[in-house]
Amino acid sequence: AQRVTQPEKLLSVFKGAPVELKCNYSYSGSPELFWYVQYSRQRLQLLLRHISRESIKGFTADLNKGETSFHLKKPFAQEEDSAMYYCALRGYSGGGADGLTFGKGTHLIIQP
């Protein structure tokens, strides 16, 4: 069974400090990993995906298959980064599975 673990429910850092939100996954095949973000009173939206190897709003995430991790990083946090962050996995279970498996989320608070 596939599983996504986000060990931190809450992460509080000061503005300008580096941020790392942890995500570990369990999946026997070759997964696709995503980070979704939900700002206050807004809907869930895609932040970035591992397959694109992109940097969005200064955030990056590298898929480490050896450690089964997909941690989200930003070198200098900004107050507008405060939000809920969800790591998600899209795996294939033989039947063309397309639903996402989400972690429980990490509430990131950036203090001024």
Added chain:
Amino acid sequence: DTGVSQNPRHKITKRGQNVTFRCDPISEHNRLYWYRQTLGQGPEFLTYFQNEAQLEKSRLLSDRFSAERPKGSFSTLEIQRTEQGDSAMYLCASRRPGTSSIYEQFFGPGTRLTVL
């Protein structure tokens, strides 16, 4: 607003009643997904459609839950004989045709269900 829309946004019902939610996806999106999110948890996959065909159902989708997408456009999720444990945010998402994951899922605002 051309994003995914859901109605109603809030629903309060008594235990044992039936409820129905509606999701209107982005117009050119042929895949539609339903998720459930309870307090302190991430969204949990329930089911998804490709056009009008329901292709996958999670074990979370008990017999009291049924989803339809009759014409391949909007979808409804019905919960029969609601229980207090059904209280949650029900999220709908849609995405463009194709098998590649570059086609992201766009989420709606959700319907918050409270069962008294």
